[in-house]
Amino acid sequence: MLAMHMANELLTPVVAGVLALLAAGLLGVACRRTRRSLDPARVPLMGVLGAFVFAAQMINFTLPFMPGTSGHLGGGVLLAIVLGPHAGTLVMASILIVQCLIFQDGGLLALGANILNMGVVPCYVGYAVYRAVLGHRQGVGAARLYAATFAASVVGVVLGAACVPFETAAAGVITVPLRLFLLTMIGVHLLIGAVEGLITFAVVAYLYRIRPDTLRGSELLAKATRTRVGWPVVAGSLAAVAMVLGGLISHAASAYPDGLEWTYAERPADPHFQPYVEPPDESSLTARAEAFQQRAALLPDYGGDDTALKTVAGLVGTIVTLVVTYLIARLLRRKTDSDAPAPARAT
Amino acid sequence: MHHDYLDRYANQDSPVHDLDARAKVVAVLLYTVVLVSVPKYQLAPLAPFAVLPLAMLVVGRIPLNFVLKRVLIVSPFVVCLAAFNPIWDAQLRPFAGTWVRGGWLVAASVLIKFTLGMGALIALTSTTRFSDLLAGLQRLGVPRVLVMQLGFLYRYLFVLIDQAMRMRRARDARLGGYASVTLRLRAVGGIVGVLLLRTLEQAERIHQAMQARGYDGTVRTLRRGCFGWGEVLFLLAVGVYVTAARLSVLVTS
Numbered sequence: 001m002l003a004m005h006m007a008n009e010l011l012t013p014v015v016a017g018v019l020a021l022l023a024a025g026l027l028g029v030a031c032r033r034t035r036r037s038l039d040p041a042r043v044p045l046m047g048v049l050g051a052f053v054f055a056a057q058m059i060n061f062t063l064p065f066m067p068g069t070s071g072h073l074g075g076g077v078l079l080a081i082v083l084g085p086h087a088g089t090l091v092m093a094s095i096l097i098v099q100c101l102i103f104q105d106g107g108l109l110a111l112g113a114n115i116l117n118m119g120v121v122p123c124y125v126g127y128a129v130y131r132a133v134l135g136h137r138q139g140v141g142a143a144r145l146y147a148a149t150f151a152a153s154v155v156g157v158v159l160g161a162a163c164v165p166f167e168t169a170a171a172g173v174i175t176v177p178l179r180l181f182l183l184t185m186i187g188v189h190l191l192i193g194a195v196e197g198l199i200t201f202a203v204v205a206y207l208y209r210i211r212p213d214t215l216r217g218s219e220l221l222a223k224a225t226r227t228r229v230g231w232p233v234v235a236g237s238l239a240a241v242a243m244v245l246g247g248l249i250s251h252a253a254s255a256y257p258d259g260l261e262w263t264y265a266e267r268p269a270d271p272h273f274q275p276y277v278e279p280p281d282e283s284s285l286t287a288r289a290e291a292f293q294q295r296a297a298l299l300p301d302y303g304g305d306d307t308a309l310k311t312v313a314g315l316v317g318t319i320v321t322l323v324v325t326y327l328i329a330r331l332l333r334r335k336t337d338s339d340a341p342a343p344a345r346a347t
Numbered sequence: 348m349h350h351d352y353l354d355r356y357a358n359q360d361s362p363v364h365d366l367d368a369r370a371k372v373v374a375v376l377l378y379t380v381v382l383v384s385v386p387k388y389q390l391a392p393l394a395p396f397a398v399l400p401l402a403m404l405v406v407g408r409i410p411l412n413f414v415l416k417r418v419l420i421v422s423p424f425v426v427c428l429a430a431f432n433p434i435w436d437a438q439l440r441p442f443a444g445t446w447v448r449g450g451w452l453v454a455a456s457v458l459i460k461f462t463l464g465m466g467a468l469i470a471l472t473s474t475t476r477f478s479d480l481l482a483g484l485q486r487l488g489v490p491r492v493l494v495m496q497l498g499f500l501y502r503y504l505f506v507l508i509d510q511a512m513r514m515r516r517a518r519d520a521r522l523g524g525y526a527s528v529t530l531r532l533r534a535v536g537g538i539v540g541v542l543l544l545r546t547l548e549q550a551e552r553i554h555q556a557m558q559a560r561g562y563d564g565t566v567r568t569l570r571r572g573c574f575g576w577g578e579v580l581f582l583l584a585v586g587v588y589v590t591a592a593r594l595s596v597l598v599t600s
Binding site (some may be wrong): 013016027041043046048050051055058073097100101102104173174175177201203206207211 | 379431456469492495496497498500507532533541547
């Protein structure tokens with residue numbers, strides 16, 4: 001949920017209007033479908049669940065590899081699993097409206113876009129994925145429940161975020177290339193989605209143990225009481241996310257030369273463009289530094305032209321980055337561990 | 348967290364606070380649409396658009412510090428996008444006698460519009476009690492079910508956030524930063540799960556209590572906003588103002 005609220009200024013009134021109409025129509029459908037399954041007088045009470053999501057977002061989870069940063073629940077997929085996609089969407093919509101009116105997160109005009117990206121898409125797509133992975137046969141175990149919840153969260157969050165570049169491109173106010181913006185949004189939200197998936201599963205596992213009747217699809221679950229999943233399953237899911245991420249990074253690296261390099265040095269799309277920097281001559285310091293970098297790099301220029309090699313390069317790059325981040329984090333942590341733990345912040 | 352944190356300035360008395368919520372909602376919506384429709388490469392015509400939010404904030408005695416802080420908090424995403432824009436939009440455009448990359452103009456325009464639009468929205472929400480705002484929205488045709496849902500959300504927000512903060516403090520006191528990832532994740536799952544079950548049960552109790560008091564699906568309130576001459580004048584003035592501001596765009600271009 002963090003900071004991906006669409007702003008008014010990135011849209012034009014026409015695009016914002018179309019998105020708002022689309023969101024209003026889909027909310028109308030969700031409302032009708034909810035009333036069919038729920039006592040109509042109870043529908044307003046779903047606002048209380050909206051308050052729950054706000055409260056749940058206060059429960060932070062310190063991320064393992066990056067001390068100092070913490071993730072929290074977004075809530076869309078959890079609501080869909082507990083209430084079903086229709087009611088879940090309604091609750092998410094009420095949250096987004098309150099976020100807009102009270103916390104000024106996302107503007108009035110962009111409300112339609114935000115309801116689509118963070119309400120409709122995560123709830124409906126996430127729920128569809130959850131159901132698809134859960135399957136139709138009885139006796140679903142903890143591992144499959146984990147896979148369903150995790151996949152639903154990642155796909156729901158990523159697809160919702162992937163809408164943002166398209167909406168922005170349709171409005172045309174900002175001229176960041178669609179493909180680059182899309183890759184960035186998907187990359188960042190793969191990580192956010194993975195955290196969301198882990199937390200959502202932690203909640204689902206608790207509910208499965210205590211009150212399985214609150215979960216959609218609980219009739220398929222095995223009666224076993226074990227809800228713990230083994231490390232191989234968790235590691236496998238995270239590795240899958242890392243692989244997609246690595247693939248994306250290598251794709252971006254092959255599609256675009258280094259962003260800054262590109263700005264100053266070459267511009268194939270613009271024939272009138274004059275490069276700001278002279279091409280380096282071999283004797284200059286930069287050229288020698290570059291040559292050294294080429295020789296020293298394990299995978300020079302992300303592996304040349306070969307696509308398979310590029311993917312491997314992306315993967316290795318991701319893993320190396322993660323390991324380095326982890327080591328730095330460990331070092332920093334050892335330092336701060338000697339300090340007294342900070343008192344809980346009361347807001 | 349207290350009700351006071353959000354509605355801090357909404358209970359003051361001022362001519363802006365006295366206006367009916369409907370008039371303010373319509374005015375701010377109109378203002379935002381016209382503001383966003385200003386062409387993206389034009390900066391000078393944005394100047395007159397500062398008048399409405401500033402006037403509402405100053406007359407409503409909302410501290411500008413508070414407003415700027417709020418704008419900063421919600422700005423990161425927009426600032427990021429605006430900052431990258433000059434890289435890709437490199438066509439030179441005339442600005443104040445010189446030539447500037449178009450991307451810089453768009454970035455400045457987006458940030459100015461963002462600040463002004465947020466200023467207007469904050470002026471609306473901090474001069475109007477949330478319950479009045481909801482009543483106004485309902486009278487403007489927003490479905491009643493949605494309005495009531497928002498009302499419940501607002502009413503229980505503080506209760507549940509307080510509950511969550513207590514549970515979080517209890518966890519921090521017991522786990523600190525020393526527990527393993529698995530344990531911390533399970534703690535988060537347990538806390539959020541308990542919170543969810545409590546909320547579901549609380550909603551059930553609220554429903555029973557409301558039924559015991561004769562709730563039949565409609566909420567009846569005593570407060571009625573009144574849409575008088577003051578509101579009509581205010582809306583007319585805002586209408587003339589945004590039209591004039593928008594026309595100045597055409598004149599300068």
